[in-house]
Amino acid sequence: MKLGLIGYGAIGRHVEAAGLENIELVSVLVRRPRQEGLLTHEPDRFFAHKFDAVAECAGHEAVSMYGQRVLENGADFLVTSVGAFTDTALFDRLLAAAKASGRRLILPSAGIGALDILSSAAVGGLESVTVTVRKDPSAWKGTIAETLVDLDGLTAPYTVFDGPVREGARLYPQNVNISAAAAIAGLGLDKTRVVIVADPALTTHIVELEAKGTFGRFTFMEDVAVSEENRKTGKLVAMAMVKSVRQLASTLVVAA
Numbered sequence: 008m009k010l011g012l013i014g015y016g017a018i019g020r021h022v023e024a025a026g027l028e029n030i031e032l033v034s035v036l037v038r039r040p041r042q043e044g045l046l047t048h049e050p051d052r053f054f055a056h057k058f059d060a061v062a063e064c065a066g067h068e069a070v071s072m073y074g075q076r077v078l079e080n081g082a083d084f085l086v087t088s089v090g091a092f093t094d095t096a097l098f099d100r101l102l103a104a105a106k107a108s109g110r111r112l113i114l115p116s117a118g119i120g121a122l123d124i125l126s127s128a129a130v131g132g133l134e135s136v137t138v139t140v141r142k143d144p145s146a147w148k149g150t151i152a153e154t155l156v157d158l159d160g161l162t163a164p165y166t167v168f169d170g171p172v173r174e175g176a177r178l179y180p181q182n183v184n185i186s187a188a189a190a191i192a193g194l195g196l197d198k199t200r201v202v203i204v205a206d207p208a209l210t211t212h213i214v215e216l217e218a219k220g221t222f223g224r225f226t227f228m229e230d231v232a233v234s235e236e237n238r239k240t241g242k243l244v245a246m247a248m249v250k251s252v253r254q255l256a257s258t259l260v261v262a263a
């Protein structure tokens with residue numbers, strides 16, 4: 008199968024470098040002008056290829072700019088920047104495009120675990136779902152958190168947001184896409200709560216997911232290493248994207 012990649016940063020580079028059996032990476036769309044190897048910054052050059060699947064590892068803007076084109080061109084679309092779907096019109100547009108072309112919009116597990124139990128539990132009905140994301144202050148640089156608190160001066164954990172995912176994932180587009188994935192898997196963007204914390208004691212990302220429903224309850228916690236290329240992104244995300252891309256052409260699918 009033929010794969011396209013949008014974005015060549017902390018996640019995309021690792022997907023490109025990974026061994027992908029039965030998958031041929033044919034082109035990588037980047038933002039800054041570059042014309043080397045598989046990389047191109049020209050969307051028309053990228054979309055001249057016929058893909059079976061395109062994986063987005065670029066950002067919210069890339070989902071809205073290219074999602075429809077990917078699906079209309081007959082490829083499945085794997086989205087890491089799931090928080091882009093806090094825009095319901097965009098989400099509906101891409102779902103409609105996927106349906107019309109008989110392709111799929113795929114939200115990989117990426118930086119969060121337990122989406123399997125959460126989506127199973129959603130079948131029977133959920134009562135409450137909370138995602139808590141804790142990262143060190145440097146991860147919140149360049150975000151709206153800088154207007155709320157002196158990140159460099161923090162000596163104790165500081166909650167920069169506590170509320171519905173629809174708002175939190177829009178306000179922190181590079182940091183809490185995982186909350187949007189959990190919301191779409193479970194109670195939805197308006198009823199899922201996200202708590203976002205800048206914690207100066209941390210050197211890792213700590214993500215917790217708590218859910219209650221007719222199935223019972225679960226608590227999931229991960230304490231993950233930070234990517235060397237981007238302090239906002241956990242190392243697990245690139246690993247997960249490689250896993251999800253490999254699954255596209257794999258005979259054995261675990262945790263589908």
Ligand SMILES: NC(=O)C1=CN([C@@H]2O[C@H](COP(=O)(O)OP(=O)(O)OC[C@H]3O[C@@H](n4cnc5c(N)ncnc54)[C@H](O)[C@@H]3O)[C@@H](O)[C@H]2O)C=CC1
Nearest residue numbers: 014015016017018037038064065066087088117118184240
């Ligand atoms: N679902 C999840 O668990 C996670 C999702 N993400 C999402 O993945 C995105 C990428 O993460 P990283 O690789 O860490 O970021 P990064 O900043 O290291 O790399 C992003 C790459 O995408 C490129 N890019 C940005 N906009 C583009 C566009 N419109 N067209 C083509 N290329 C474009 C950039 O030039 C850069 O090469 C994040 O912005 C975030 O939205 C990130 C971490 C976890």
Ligand SMILES: O=C([O-])CC(=O)C(=O)O
Nearest residue numbers: 118181182183184185241
């Ligand atoms: O890797 C992480 O910490 C999660 C992340 O950035 C996101 O969900 O956008």
